[in-house]
Amino acid sequence: MPPRRRVQPRSRDHAALGGAVEALRLEVGLTQEELSSRIERDSPAVGSLERGTANPTYSSLLGLAAGLETDLSELIKRAEEIRGGKGAEGSAR
Numbered sequence: 001m002p003p004r005r006r007v008q009p010r011s012r013d014h015a016a017l018g019g020a021v022e023a024l025r026l027e028v029g030l031t032q033e034e035l036s037s038r039i040e041r042d043s044p045a046v047g048s049l050e051r052g053t054a055n056p057t058y059s060s061l062l063g064l065a066a067g068l069e070t071d072l073s074e075l076i077k078r079a080e081e082i083r084g085g086k087g088a089e090g091s092a093r
Contacts, residue, residue, distance in 0.1 A: 009052025016083035018052035020075055023082075024068040025050075038067035 009015035025035050025046075032046040039046075040063075048054035049064070056064065065072045 007051065007053050010055060011052070012083055013079070014055065015052035016079040017056075017075075018050040019082040020078035021046075021064065021068070022050045023078060024070060024075065028069050030068075035067055039063045 009018065025032070030038070032050070033043050036043045036046045039060075041060075045054065049056060061072055061075065065075045068075065
């Protein structure tokens, strides 16, 4: 069987969000499976978020923050810290 191809994050912003999700999940002491159950998604969806390959909707982010026992502003703050600053790459103004 050939080795798995490593999928690249959609952007630096997506990678930072994924890092924030993973860090908060570990702080709360949840597995990907436990988080996926809390947010009513399948486990691969949580993995995609953490790898930065998913593009979550606003509603998904709200549910994700609740599943991580935090609020959306804290999740975004963590992602910005990981990314190294404020602002979204390529965001429309």
